[in-house]
Amino acid sequence: MKLKHHLCYALIGLSLSGCALLKPSQMGALQSPAANIPGQFHQMTTYRSQNGQLSLDLKAEKKQIELDGTQVEALTFNGEYAGPILRLKQGDVLHVNLTNATDEITNFHFHGYHGSPLANGDNMHIEIQPGTTFAYSMTIPESQPPGLYWYHTHIHHQAEDQVNRGLSGAIIVEGIDSRIPETKGLQERLLVLKTFTLPEGSETSENKRLHGLVQTINGHAHNAIQVVSGSTELWRLSNQSPNDYLHLYIKGVKFKVIALDGSPLLKDEITDRLEIGPAARVEVLVTFPKEGNLSLMSGSVLTGVGKAMKRERELAAITVISNPTDLSTAQSSAPRSPHTPDLRLATITAKRTVHFSQKPGEEVYFVDGKTFDHTRIDTRVPLGSIEEWTIENETEDMHIFHIHQVHFQVVAINGEPQEFNEMHDTMRVPEKGNITIRIPFTDPKIVGSFMYHCHVLKHEDHGMMAMIEVYDPSAPTTESSDQSGHNHGEMHEHHGAQR
Ligand SMILES: [Cu+2]
Structure with missing residues (x-):
C-alpha cells in the first residue's frame, strides 16, 4: 500500500477538527446507505x-x-463476520463440527489453547476440504x-x-x-476488533484515507x-486483524x-492508551467519571521504521449518562498470588535463538533462514523442559512472536530485564x-x-513459521518426527469417511 502522507495528514486534520460537524458515518452515507443502526452496540451470537x-x-x-458502505465478499462462520462467541469453563469439552461450505481448504485453531x-x-x-465436515x-x-481467547x-x-x-471469533x-474478584458483577463488554483490507479498486473516499482498511x-x-x-465496566478487547496493530484511546x-x-495479571497496569497487536487480547476495567459524549478512537501506529500508518478515526461514540441507581464500581484490587511460577527463578534446560528475517525487497519471510515446510520439524524439545528463547528481529518491520499450546514469560526486551507480570501468547x-x-x-x-x-x-503466509515437536523422552520409541506428514494424509481420508 502506498502512503500518501500529505493527503492523509490533511484529512486527519479535517476528521478530527470537523468531527462534530461531519462524522465518518455520514461521510460514508454519502456513498451508500449505512447499514448500522445508530445508537446500537452490536453483539454476536453467544x-x-x-x-x-x-x-x-x-x-x-x-x-x-x-462494511462502512462498501459491499465485500466476506468469509464467515455461521454468517457472522465477527464470528459467534464461544463461552465455556475449565474442564468443559468443546465440540465443533466445522462444515466447509467455501471453495478452499480451511480449519480451526484455538489461539492460546493449552x-x-x-x-x-x-x-x-x-x-x-471444501464440502466436508x-x-x-x-x-x-x-x-x-x-x-x-479467539479461534481462527x-x-x-x-x-x-x-x-x-x-x-475468526472470540472464546471466553x-x-x-x-482470579480478579473485583470484576464480579460488572457490566461486561466484548469488543471484537477486526480490520478488513478492501480489494484494490473497491475503496470509498473515506476508507481510501485509511489505506483501504475498514476497522470494525x-x-x-x-x-x-x-x-x-461513575460505574466501572469490564471491557474485553480481542484484535482479530490479520496484520494490523491497534492503538486505542478515549x-x-x-x-x-x-x-x-x-x-489475568499479577499487578494491574494503568494506561491511557491500549496498544493491541494482531492476535493479542487486552482486558481492562474502565470507569467513566462524568456525563457527556466521548469517542473511542483508533490512533496512528508506527509498525516499522518509517512506516507510521495514519488512520486516526472514531470506532465508537460513547454516551455517558447519569443513573445513580445503577452503580457498579469496582473495588480496589486485592493482592493476587501468581497463577504460574516466575520462570526467572526456574532452572533452564536449553537456550535457543530464533531469527526472524526477510528476503530484501521481497515478500519472503524466514524463521532461522528458512520458509515454512509442514513436513519439517525445526525444533525438538523433550517434555519437561523449560527453555529460554531469544527472538531476534533482523528486519525493520513489525513482527509478533506466537507459539501454540503454551503461554510464555517475557524476561527481557532488547536485553532489558522485565518484571514478572504473568504470561503471554503473543x-x-x-x-x-x-x-x-522463557x-x-x-x-x-x-x-x-x-x-x-x-x-x-502476511508474514506467516509468506514463510515466517516453523514447527516444534515436544516429545516424551520416556515414551518407548519415537516415530513422532513423522507425525506431521502422517497426520496430513490420514486427516484427508478421515474427512471423506466422515461425510
Ligand atoms: Cu512478522
Whole structure:
C-alpha cells in the first residue's frame, strides 16, 4: 500500500477538527446507505457450555456483507463476520463440527489453547476440504487461565486472506472473577476488533484515507456505546486483524489493564492508551467519571521504521449518562498470588535463538533462514523442559512472536530485564531488536508437533513459521518426527469417511 502522507495528514486534520460537524458515518452515507443502526452496540451470537459440554456446528461460508458502505465478499462462520462467541469453563469439552461450505481448504485453531495438538484437537495439520465436515473435540484444561481467547483458520498461505475476510471469533474461558474478584458483577463488554483490507479498486473516499482498511468493532465500522457515569465496566478487547496493530484511546479516560492474552495479571497496569497487536487480547476495567459524549478512537501506529500508518478515526461514540441507581464500581484490587511460577527463578534446560528475517525487497519471510515446510520439524524439545528463547528481529518491520499450546514469560526486551507480570501468547519483537522469553514445555498434554510463527499473518503466509515437536523422552520409541506428514494424509481420508 502506498502512503500518501500529505493527503492523509490533511484529512486527519479535517476528521478530527470537523468531527462534530461531519462524522465518518455520514461521510460514508454519502456513498451508500449505512447499514448500522445508530445508537446500537452490536453483539454476536453467544454459545455457552452446559453440563460440561459446548457442542456447536460452525459453517464456513462466503457471504456478501456491508462494511462502512462498501459491499465485500466476506468469509464467515455461521454468517457472522465477527464470528459467534464461544463461552465455556475449565474442564468443559468443546465440540465443533466445522462444515466447509467455501471453495478452499480451511480449519480451526484455538489461539492460546493449552491442550493437545494431536488428533482432532488443536491440530494444525488438519485441512478440511471444501464440502466436508470435521469434528473437533478439545477439553479446556484446568491449567487454562480464565480469560479472553479467539479461534481462527490456520491454513498456510491462506491465513491472512481467510482471517481478513472474517473466519475468526472470540472464546471466553469463564472465571476471571476467581482470579480478579473485583470484576464480579460488572457490566461486561466484548469488543471484537477486526480490520478488513478492501480489494484494490473497491475503496470509498473515506476508507481510501485509511489505506483501504475498514476497522470494525463486532463487525461494524460505527458503533455507539452507552455507559453510566461513575460505574466501572469490564471491557474485553480481542484484535482479530490479520496484520494490523491497534492503538486505542478515549480522551480523558484511563484503562486499568487486568489481563493480557487471556492471562489475568499479577499487578494491574494503568494506561491511557491500549496498544493491541494482531492476535493479542487486552482486558481492562474502565470507569467513566462524568456525563457527556466521548469517542473511542483508533490512533496512528508506527509498525516499522518509517512506516507510521495514519488512520486516526472514531470506532465508537460513547454516551455517558447519569443513573445513580445503577452503580457498579469496582473495588480496589486485592493482592493476587501468581497463577504460574516466575520462570526467572526456574532452572533452564536449553537456550535457543530464533531469527526472524526477510528476503530484501521481497515478500519472503524466514524463521532461522528458512520458509515454512509442514513436513519439517525445526525444533525438538523433550517434555519437561523449560527453555529460554531469544527472538531476534533482523528486519525493520513489525513482527509478533506466537507459539501454540503454551503461554510464555517475557524476561527481557532488547536485553532489558522485565518484571514478572504473568504470561503471554503473543509479543511484539522490536524492529532490529529482540525479546527473551522463557517457555515451559512441562505439560504432558502438549506432546506432539505444533507451530511457532509471526502473527502478522502476511508474514506467516509468506514463510515466517516453523514447527516444534515436544516429545516424551520416556515414551518407548519415537516415530513422532513423522507425525506431521502422517497426520496430513490420514486427516484427508478421515474427512471423506466422515461425510
Ligand atoms: Cu512478522
